[in-house]
Amino acid sequence: MAIRERMSGNEAMAVAMKQINPDVVAAFPITPSTEVPQYFSTFVADGVVDTEFVAVESEHSALSACVGAQAAGGRAMTATSANGLALMWEILYIAACSRLPIVMACVNRTLSGPLNIHNDHSDSMGARDSGWIQLYSENNQEAYDNMLMANRIGEHPDVMLPVMVCQDGFITSHAIENLELLEDDKVKAFVGEYNPKEYLLNKENPISVGPLDLQAHCFEHKRQQAQAMMNAKKVILEVSAEFAKLTGRSYGLFEEYMTEDADVCMVVLNSTAGTAKYVVDQYRAAGKKVGLIKPRVFRPFPVDELTAALSKFKAIAVMDKADSFNAAGGPLFTEITSAMFGKGVVAPKVINYIYGLGGRDVRSGDLEIVFNKLLEIASTGKVDSVYNYLGVRE
Amino acid sequence: MAYNLKEAAKKPERLTGGHRLCAGCGAPVVVRQILRALKPEDHAVIGSATGCLEVSTFLYPYTAWKDSFIHNAFENSAASIAGAEAAYVAMKRKGKAKDETKFIAFGGDGGTYDIGLQALSGAMERGHDMLYVCYDNGAYMNTGIQRSSATPKYADTTTSPAGKKIPGKMQTRKDLTEIMANHHLPYVCQTAAIGNMKDLYEKAEKALYTKGATFMNVLAPCPRGWQYNTPDLMELNKLAVETCYWPLYEVIDGKYIINYKPKNKLPIRDFLKVQGRFKHLFKAGNEYMIEEIQAEVDKRWEALLKLAGEEA
Numbered sequence: 001m002a003i004r005e006r007m008s009g010n011e012a013m014a015v016a017m018k019q020i021n022p023d024v025v026a027a028f029p030i031t032p033s034t035e036v037p038q039y040f041s042t043f044v045a046d047g048v049v050d051t052e053f054v055a056v057e058s059e060h061s062a063l064s065a066c067v068g069a070q071a072a073g074g075r076a077m078t079a080t081s082a083n084g085l086a087l088m089w090e091i092l093y094i095a096a097c098s099r100l101p102i103v104m105a106c107v108n109r110t111l112s113g114p115l116n117i118h119n120d121h122s123d124s125m126g127a128r129d130s131g132w133i134q135l136y137s138e139n140n141q142e143a144y145d146n147m148l149m150a151n152r153i154g155e156h157p158d159v160m161l162p163v164m165v166c167q168d169g170f171i172t173s174h175a176i177e178n179l180e181l182l183e184d185d186k187v188k189a190f191v192g193e194y195n196p197k198e199y200l201l202n203k204e205n206p207i208s209v210g211p212l213d214l215q216a217h218c219f220e221h222k223r224q225q226a227q228a229m230m231n232a233k234k235v236i237l238e239v240s241a242e243f244a245k246l247t248g249r250s251y252g253l254f255e256e257y258m259t260e261d262a263d264v265c266m267v268v269l270n271s272t273a274g275t276a277k278y279v280v281d282q283y284r285a286a287g288k289k290v291g292l293i294k295p296r297v298f299r300p301f302p303v304d305e306l307t308a309a310l311s312k313f314k315a316i317a318v319m320d321k322a323d324s325f326n327a328a329g330g331p332l333f334t335e336i337t338s339a340m341f342g343k344g345v346v347a348p349k350v351i352n353y354i355y356g357l358g359g360r361d362v363r364s365g366d367l368e369i370v371f372n373k374l375l376e377i378a379s380t381g382k383v384d385s386v387y388n389y390l391g392v393r394e
Numbered sequence: 395m396a397y398n399l400k401e402a403a404k405k406p407e408r409l410t411g412g413h414r415l416c417a418g419c420g421a422p423v424v425v426r427q428i429l430r431a432l433k434p435e436d437h438a439v440i441g442s443a444t445g446c447l448e449v450s451t452f453l454y455p456y457t458a459w460k461d462s463f464i465h466n467a468f469e470n471s472a473a474s475i476a477g478a479e480a481a482y483v484a485m486k487r488k489g490k491a492k493d494e495t496k497f498i499a500f501g502g503d504g505g506t507y508d509i510g511l512q513a514l515s516g517a518m519e520r521g522h523d524m525l526y527v528c529y530d531n532g533a534y535m536n537t538g539i540q541r542s543s544a545t546p547k548y549a550d551t552t553t554s555p556a557g558k559k560i561p562g563k564m565q566t567r568k569d570l571t572e573i574m575a576n577h578h579l580p581y582v583c584q585t586a587a588i589g590n591m592k593d594l595y596e597k598a599e600k601a602l603y604t605k606g607a608t609f610m611n612v613l614a615p616c617p618r619g620w621q622y623n624t625p626d627l628m629e630l631n632k633l634a635v636e637t638c639y640w641p642l643y644e645v646i647d648g649k650y651i652i653n654y655k656p657k658n659k660l661p662i663r664d665f666l667k668v669q670g671r672f673k674h675l676f677k678a679g680n681e682y683m684i685e686e687i688q689a690e691v692d693k694r695w696e697a698l699l700k701l702a703g704e705e706a
């Protein structure tokens with residue numbers, strides 16, 4: 001029997017980590033993810049996990065220690081946000097290229113500057129090309145579920161890549177919600193043991209990790225890394241299917257909400273999808289054919305599936321809670337539109353909204369503006385502005 | 395068993411000869427001798443910061459390391475090995491790791507005194523059961539001899555060039571061994587490969603087999619950066635010690651022990667004059683620089699004597 005609980009998104013992630021019982025957790029406090037290592041160190045102090053908790057002196061060392069721990073043959077996890085993730089930047093790439101399936105709880109927060117502790121996606125979006133798998137979570141339940149699936153995905157022999165599980169800082173990390181937890185033994189059986197083929201602690205077969213890798217081989221290694229990311233898609237679907245059997249909760253590469261007969265669609269990540277669903281319901285009640293797509297997997301980017309799903313709409317708004325400062329559009333938008341173009345999906349009109357930067361509230365009224373615009377575009381076929389800002393004083 | 399170089403050298407090399415460090419480089423001599431102090435039956439997980447040692451010993455697909463080795467980045471050798479050690483502790487607890495394993499992190503002076511100081515301080519303060527070794531060649535050699543905080547005053551480097559107005563590096567060197575001693579670790583030492591390398595070997599053995607976080611600062615001359623004759627490596631080590639530029643000492647649980655007190659402390663000019671990086675100090679009118687360096691060496695040596703409860 002699943003366990004019904006009420007807890008915050010941070011606690012949900014920490015509980016998932018407790019149930020996974022990794023060998024090493026190395027983390028450094030930063031709002032809003034601080035509670036994750038706090039909860040976890042309580043589990044360590046109470047002896048309910050076997051983990052070594054390494055209270056490092058910086059996030060750079062947190063991820064560096066995770067690299068050492070995972071290369072040694074252990075399971076390593078960390079948690080961070082914003083500037084903490086930025087301080088890890090250098091090592092994000094090294095973890096990925098070294099094919100170390102570390103798992104990170106990334107509680108999304110605005111990347112400085114200016115200094116701001118509230119939610120947007122500038123931290124994880126900036127890390128989108130670091131080689132990590134990225135899973136996004138709408139609510140506490142999804143944050144918990146994604147954490148439970150992360151090890152299985154990353155550690156698959158066809159993948160061997162680190163995984164970042166993202167949820168919205170404060171909005172879900174600090175909000176108490178109902179959720180269903182799995183029993184400890186079921187998590188243990190589902191996640192399984194980590195038995196890497198090669199690892200530093202193996203005296204019988206010592207290895208060297210992290211070479212100087214020049215022109216003769218580096219490109220091949222990068223190509224293999226790229227292949228691993230391609231392979232991840234299938235693995236994510238397989239693991240998610242197995243998880244659905246266990247829990248009844250199904251996850252794909254993205255969620256479609258009311259899209260079947262929709263004329264227009266909003267694409268939005270994480271918690272804003274919750275608000276957007278509410279608005280979709282209202283519009284549907286008024287007979288307006290609006291729908292929503294919420295990407296769960298941003299890395300690997302589900303090019304085929306997403307472009308196929310988007311091809312059926314007349315107008316699409318891609319919502320970015322991060323700006324690229326490229327004078328062209330946010331990261332999700334540019335990625336989606338280039339994918340559509342590449343796949344020959346050019347019929348839908350696509351616009352972009354940068355929203356919610358620095359934790360600016362996103363209310364249903366804001367999203368109504370977007371849906372109204374989309375409905376107007378669908379009926380007129382005219383786009384007056386592609387790259388837009390929502391909810392900002394100009 | 396008493397130390398015997400011949401016996402120690404009979405042990406199989408744990409860093410093979412297939413590396414690309416320059417002839418006359420101090421680093422491989424230091425690393426080999428430290429690894430000789432490992433019990434043959436013990437496995438080692440060894441890390442190195444980016445730098446000459448790392449790039450010359452592990453160029454894909456070849457590794458010169460017989461033990462397990464990890465290079466992560468420039469500033470995080472300590473944190474990476476700390477993580478490996480933490481995994482070992484947890485896996486031992488779970489019965490997944492059984493072998494006796496030793497953890498050693500190497501870093502150059504750049505990777506230790508400068509960019510890696512924070513990670514080093516953190517790992518040592520947390521008390522991981524590991525040894526950190528700084529091989530100090532007094533500059534960023536791998537990137538072409540730039541100054542570090544370990545570079546001695548007035549040395550000519552590519553970012554502290556001896557110019558017409560500014561005669562080389564204008565600051566004195568950081569005393570990292572003291573900084574580490576003030577972390578109150580169970581074992582901290584400063585050593586160099588002199589004579590039959592007994593001092594280096596015995597300190598490595600103590601550092602490796604003292605439980606907790608231990609630190610060794612080892613002089614590792616660099617013929618390119620210091621501009622000395624390649625065969626003179628051991629002479630350079632000796633002069634550094636005989637002038638008290640690089641005193642041999644250890645701090646065991648807070649107690650200072652000076653391992654070698656030269657009977658005739660040589661003048662610092664003997665150490666400086668064999669190195670091209672100090673050649674401008676020997677031009678007429680620059681005598682004050684040598685005097686100043688001498689005064690600094692004397693001051694630090696006397697302070698050390700005091701710490702050890704000895705009088706000059």
Ligand SMILES: Cc1ncc(C[n+]2csc(CCOP(=O)(O)OP(=O)(O)O)c2C)c(N)n1
Nearest residue numbers: 444445446468502503504505533534535536
């Ligand atoms: C973050 C970062 N900054 C700079 C570098 C470039 N870099 C590589 S090795 C090195 C100097 C190494 O100096 P040191 O630690 O003294 O080792 P040595 O080469 O002298 O043995 C530098 C500056 C780097 N790899 N990473």
Ligand code: SF4
Nearest residue numbers: 415416419446535616
């Ligand atoms: S440059 Fe100096 S430190 Fe680097 S390998 Fe050559 S001698 Fe050794």
Ligand SMILES: [Mg+2]
Nearest residue numbers: 502503533535
């Ligand atoms: Mg150096």
